[in-house]
Amino acid sequence: MNRSFKNKSWIYLSLFLAVVIDLYFFPESILFWKPLLTLLVLIYWNMALPDKVGIFEALFFGLIMDLLNGSILGLHGILFVLITYICQRFFYQFRVSPIWQQSAILFFLFFIFKMAFSFDFFSSSTGFHVSDSSYITNAFIFAITSSLFWAPTFFILRELRRRKVKF
Amino acid sequence: MLKREHKVSNISSEAIFAIPAMKPSRVIFASIFCLFLMITDIRYESGSSIRSLSHDVLKPISNLIQLPVYISQTFKVFFSSRVQLEQRVQLLEEENLKLKATNQFMEMLSIDNSKLNYLWSSTNVDKERFLISKKNLLSPNEYQPLLVLDVGRRQSIKIDNAVISGQGLVGRINNIGFTTAEVMLVQDVRSSVPIISGETSLHAALGGKGLGRNGELKFIKKTANFSVGERIYTSGLGKTFPEGILVGEVASVIDPVDSMFLKVYVSFYSNPINQDYFLIDKYE
Numbered sequence: 001m002n003r004s005f006k007n008k009s010w011i012y013l014s015l016f017l018a019v020v021i022d023l024y025f026f027p028e029s030i031l032f033w034k035p036l037l038t039l040l041v042l043i044y045w046n047m048a049l050p051d052k053v054g055i056f057e058a059l060f061f062g063l064i065m066d067l068l069n070g071s072i073l074g075l076h077g078i079l080f081v082l083i084t085y086i087c088q089r090f091f092y093q094f095r096v097s098p099i100w101q102q103s104a105i106l107f108f109l110f111f112i113f114k115m116a117f118s119f120d121f122f123s124s125s126t127g128f129h130v131s132d133s134s135y136i137t138n139a140f141i142f143a144i145t146s147s148l149f150w151a152p153t154f155f156i157l158r159e160l161r162r163r164k165v166k167f
Numbered sequence: 168m169l170k171r172e173h174k175v176s177n178i179s180s181e182a183i184f185a186i187p188a189m190k191p192s193r194v195i196f197a198s199i200f201c202l203f204l205m206i207t208d209i210r211y212e213s214g215s216s217i218r219s220l221s222h223d224v225l226k227p228i229s230n231l232i233q234l235p236v237y238i239s240q241t242f243k244v245f246f247s248s249r250v251q252l253e254q255r256v257q258l259l260e261e262e263n264l265k266l267k268a269t270n271q272f273m274e275m276l277s278i279d280n281s282k283l284n285y286l287w288s289s290t291n292v293d294k295e296r297f298l299i300s301k302k303n304l305l306s307p308n309e310y311q312p313l314l315v316l317d318v319g320r321r322q323s324i325k326i327d328n329a330v331i332s333g334q335g336l337v338g339r340i341n342n343i344g345f346t347t348a349e350v351m352l353v354q355d356v357r358s359s360v361p362i363i364s365g366e367t368s369l370h371a372a373l374g375g376k377g378l379g380r381n382g383e384l385k386f387i388k389k390t391a392n393f394s395v396g397e398r399i400y401t402s403g404l405g406k407t408f409p410e411g412i413l414v415g416e417v418a419s420v421i422d423p424v425d426s427m428f429l430k431v432y433v434s435f436y437s438n439p440i441n442q443d444y445f446l447i448d449k450y451e
Contacts, residue, residue, distance in 0.1 A: 020225075020228055020232070023225070023229075023304055024228075024229055024232045024304070025232070028305060028440045028441050029440070029441065031305065031307045031378075031440060032307055032309055032378075032379075034307060047178065048178050048179075054189050055189050055193050055194060055197050058197075059197050059200075059201070062201075063204075064221070066214070067214065067217060067218050067221040068221055068222065068225065068304070068306070069306040069307070069308050069313065070218065070306045070308055070311055070312070070313025070349070071306075071308050071311060072205050072208050072209060072214075073204045073205065073207075073208040073213065073214030073217075073218075074200075074201035074202065074203070074204030074205040074208065075201075075205060077197075077200075077201040077204065078197075078198050078201035078202065078205070081194060081197045081198060081201065082194070082198070084189070085189050085191075085194045088189050089189075095176050095177060095178060096176065096177060097177075098177070099177070117308065117309070117310070118309075118310070120310075120356065121205070121209055122209065122356060122357050132377075134379070134380070135309060135377075138309065154178075158178055158179075161178075161179075162179075
């Protein structure tokens with residue numbers, strides 16, 4: 001089998017697995033706080049192999065998340081693209097920083113990500129939902145859990161990359 | 168090579184050289200494409216048909232994930248020790264005894280029950296019109312939560328069929344795939360349910376405010392006298408939902424000074440979180 005194809009398959013498999021875990025594995029009691037593994041995995045591959053994983057993957061998996069989560073088609077897509085762009089644009093600074101600093105940066109990115117879903121696109125009620133304090137609390141906890149999951153995701157994927165993905 | 172000429176990666180301990188980032192033009196193009204998708208989805212619901220099909224594609228995976236749980240439960244029962252089984256039998260016997268005792272008090276009630284049974288049969292409720300379906304997925308989207316149900320093949324359900332649970336109204340069918348159906352929950356911000364109050368018989372439209380939040384009755388005049396704790400049922404107006412399904416109860420009534428309308432909040436009885444089975448009412 002072509003080596004490049006094999007490597008790409010591992011990357012796509014990890015992303016697909018993250019989608020499945022996001023959808024089915026976490027208990028419903030933590031529905032609003034569960035970390036978004038798909039985005040974490042995408043950010044990792046973006047940083048580790050910026051020339052191999054880029055805009056297409058971000059867009060593709062963003063649209064998949066839109067379809068499966070019932071959000072507006074394109075919302076996850078645009079957020080995934082912008083976050084991966086930010087991560088790639090500043091990856092010189094990001095890659096060399098310690099893991100806790102990376103988690104702190106991701107905390108802010110995930111908080112902004114979650115807040116983007118609070119906009120009332122359907123004009124179902126007056127004003128924005130941003131003022132909803134319980135939503136902000138949920139977004140805050142979501143950002144914390146996601147940033148806490150960064151370290152294990154990082155080490156697991158690094159191990160996978162060292163063993164299986166060799167371009 | 169001097170170390171200051173490059174940075175060292177934390178990931179691979181390798182030297183990092185200039186790797187071009189994503190081209191901004193591509194990012195802008197992708198963003199415009201996503202914005203186009205968003206606008207078409209908001210205006211014309213373009214994504215709804217693809218959405219239900221995507222759940223059908225992932226259904227085998229969800230079944231595969233449930234397999235280990237099923238196997239572990241089967242093993243647990245199979246290998247449970249004799250002592251454990253004896254304890255369980257004893258527990259069940261005690262429960263049975265309690266039930267027998269309770270049944271003695273039920274004799275009087277059984278007379279009333281027979282009358283109610285007669286009433287039930289006279290109302291001609293067609294039990295075939297309900298379809299039991301299992302939950303496949305509940306999305307973490309707070310304002311537009313999505314419930315996906317496994318409905319099996321060739322089921323005669325239709326869009327807008329009501330979905331109910333033991334507690335009350337859950338929502339309505341929004342999309343139908345080959346083997347799955349999407350439900351718009353009553354908590355969804357896009358949802359609007361015509362309701363009638365139990366005691367005062369006032370009509371209103373109940374809008375969702377997101378999962379885990381109370382709903383709000385729209386445009387209630389200040390002369391309306393809703394009381395806290397009053398039960399809310401579907402009114403059947405608009406013929407989307409059948410009449411008389413329990414929805415919730417009035418949680419609070421606020422009279423804002425700067426508004427022409429009352430703010431009436433309703434707590435929903437049904438909650439799709441940690442609930443596995445639902446009934447689809449194939450009412451037309």
